Every structure is written in structure tokens, then in C-alpha cells.
Amino acid sequence: MAALPAGVTAHDIETPSGKIHYIEAGEGHPVLLLHGSGPGATGWSNYAPNIEYLAKQFRVIAPDMPGWGDSDTVTVDKRNHVQTALEILDALGIEKAAFVGNSMGGMTSTRFATTHPDRISHLITMGPGSGTPGMFGPAGLTEGLRILQATYRDPSIEGMRKLVGIMTFDPAFATEELIKQRSEIASSRPDHLKNFVDGLGNDRARHTLEPSKIAGIKAPALLIHGRDDRVVHFEHSLRLHSLIPNSRLLLINRCGHWAQLEHAAEFNRVVAGFIAEH
Template identity: 60%
Template sequence: MTLQVENIAREIETETGTIHYNEVGEGHPVVLLHGGGPGATGWSNYSPNIEALSRNFRVIAPDMPGWGDSVAVDFNTVDHVEVAVQLLDALGIEKAAFVGNSMGGHTSIRLASERPERVSHLVTMGPPLQMGPFIFGAGGGLSEGLKIMYDAYRDASPEGIRRLVEIMVYDKARFAGPELTAERSEAALKRREHLDNVIAAGPKAPIPIWADKSKLSGITAPALLIHGRDDRVVSFESTLFLAAHIADARAVLINRCGHWAQLEHADEFNRLVTDFILNN
């Protein structure tokens, strides 16, 4: 079976507004939260993973408010944790495994620390942490990848998105092809109000509410922390920091891998996540 996105696309109403999502499979619910770059969607962030994970789980990959086909939002008021909880409530799900890349990983960390009763498992790939005033590693300030991400919000043309995709991955020749860059550019440009919202919000977007690091040690869900050794967006030290503070955590550092471990090493990622959720 090869999934087609149009066959698994759904919409549901929440207190925040309409949430567009993809759903397939049966079993324990697994929610895949995408990153914060322009043109990101549940499908574009997880297209090589959804079908594989759906063999064992009920997989749900939403577009967060402002991205994809979900409701537009004001970055000064939206709380992604509340949006995720509203989505669970609307779908009748008490507890789910949360898998999050980048911004989605940060949301998943907040969920596990602030709403532990809703999170059965925590899986992150390259989640940013506010180690200081926007410090993402030893250099301080915005990382090279984050600078290019904000440039892409100003120029979401295929060329602007190509530069973004190239900084996100280790193997540019394989993963920064015209199909992905065109798909993400089209998704970004059809939501120009979202691009403007991010630019207006400045560096606090797309994460206006940061996780409280003092609460990390209180996370009780088992955690699988995956990070690319060659991540130029969020330094892998952020995952080492998480592993040192979450009691039931294991970290996987993958060489020759950038910010999108779930795309660059999809087969390994799918095996890791499946085994982790089934056996913890």
C-alpha cells in the first residue's frame, strides 16, 4: 500500500478553530507534530513515516494553527499545548504518544511536563530549548539554520525554500530536490498571512511560550530523544541536556544526519519509534 495524502486528510473543529490533519491506522494513538518552518505540514514532515507507523498504531499528523490548512492564528495568543489537548479531546483520545520534530518536539516536551496525564510516550527530534536568550548551542544567538528559516519566511519562493531545505539536511543532493522544495513553497505561499504573522512576531515565533526547564525532571513518560549529529538548526547538545534531566530517557545520536532525522533516516526512525512505543 502506498498512501495518498488526499485519502487520509481530515478536518475537525476545536476551540481554537479548524484543525486539518491526516489519520490512518488502528491501535494506540501516535500524534506527529511538525516543525516550525514555512510550508511545514503534518504530511510534508512525516510522509515517509506515516504509513510505516500506521501498521501498529493509530497515526494522527495535524497541521498546527497557521500551517497547512489549519486555522490562522495570532502568535501572541496561541498555545500549542492547548491546541494539542483540544485535538485529543475532539478526537476522543485520553492519552497518546507524541512525536515531535523541532517546534513539534518542543510542544511535546511541554505537554509531557505540563499535561503528563495526556502523554504516554515522548519522542523528539531536534527540539529547541531556550538555553539562554535564544541560545541554541555553544555559539550563542540564532543558529545558522534558524537565520535561514526566518529568511525563508520573508522569501518563500522555491529558491528561498531550497536554501531552507538544504540547511535542514545533511545530504542535500538526496533530500533537497525540486519536488519537496516546490511542495513546501506552494504550502507556504498560499498562507501569506501566516508568513506575515511570523515576520511581525519576530524571533519569538514560532515558539511564543517556552518550556520551563525546571520541570523537565518531573516528566514521567518514557522518552526517546533522537538527534542528528550534523544538525545546523538546533545543536545536539539540547538533546544531551534533555537526556540528563528526564529520568526515563534514552538518546540516539545519528551521524550524517541533519535536523530532519525522520526524513533522512526514515527506516531507522520508523523502527526506533515502533519498538520504543510497543515495548515501553
């Protein structure tokens, strides 16, 4: 990882889920940023364009979840990101935080809101699944998820170029710097790669969200989705929006799976305002 900007620091904490590496910046109301499931995903690689901006108002914490980045590896049968998120809050002495989650991190955040409502102040998601089959997307894996899984088997520069390319709408954001960064991160942890591949098809519990529980979410929710997302169809956020009573949906044209990257200025402004106003 490249040198962090001034005011952004890296730390490790021990939790029952193992060692967790995280990035921290700023002061104020805690905001937990949870990354997606792609190879090379970390708190920093997913949120580099956002952390400094949000840290102007909030205490921002971006962990590498177990099985990613510099955190301990974990087999799929022991992977429980909701429990890990709770352990992170406890270890850092945080009573309640705003949760911001991309893709897998969005599903973790949504599930956390159903199981620990007293520990979450805001629910903000970008491109999550809704835990149910879609009507308009493919019956099986989307094009993006197929490439994501293939990149776990081939995290080379060429493999990662395909992944970053399908995650973004505008090719300008599929930069060689980002491709190289994520390829190097993924390739440096073959244990993470193996455990993810070994767990494919055996991690359905992580993708299940009960509609009745989603409808009971009390935290104010902001659901952000790219209109051109080829990894997770935007209908999933439409479904979550229909279920969560206190929610609003931001659907962005010319945007893929990484709204926080492709539309960073709008994302930063909207997220900061949402947390401050609710």
C-alpha cells in the first residue's frame, strides 16, 4: 500500500475474529466503511477517494475484513462479518456508528441493522444484493460476479484489468494504478484467495436477508446504486428501498458498481450531509 496521506493512520487490533487491520482518520461521530468482496479489496483500496473528505466531520474507520487485505485469513465456515463488525466497535470503544457498505459490505451493514439496531445510527449502502433472486438480472451469476470469481483464480494484472473494467462504467476509472494496486494486494495473500475459492457455493448464509427483518430496520437508510452496475443489478436496491421504512434511494446514471469511486464528489457530499442531518 502506498504511503497514507497526513492524518490517515493504519492500525491493528485483536478481536475474537482474529487480527483486524484498519485505517482511521478524523474525529466526531464514528463512520465504519465496509469494503466489497472482490480480490484486492481493502478498507483503503475501496475508499481512498472518500476517507479524507469524510474525516473532516467524522471519525472514519475502514477495516480490512477477515479474509481480505492485512487482516487474518478465515475459512468460509467461520466467516461472520456481522459479528466482526460488532467486535470492531467493542474493541474501539464505540457505542454506535454509521455504517457505509459497498456490495458485500452493504449486505453486512444491512444485516447488522437487523441484528444490532442499538449499535447502528445510519445505514448507507452502495450496490448491495437484497438477499433474494432478481426479476430483471440473470438467473445465475451476473457477468461481473463471474469475472470476480475468475479473478480470485487469476489475480494477475490481466485478470484484474477485466475485473476493474467491469466494476466501473467509465473506462477512465479503470486506471493502471488501481489495477496494479489491487493485483498486488490480492497476489500477496494466496491464503485469502484460496479460502474464498474454496468457499464458493458454501456461503449462502452470507447472501440471505429476510424481508420481514429488513422491514423492521429503524435506522435512517441511504441506498446508492449505479444505473449501469453489471455486478449487482440496481433492482436489489429498489427492493431494499421498498422494504426499509425510513429510506431514500439515489440511483446514478453512468455509474457502475463503485459509486464511491466514479462519483466520489457527489458520494462524499451526499453521505456527509445524510449523516449530519439525520
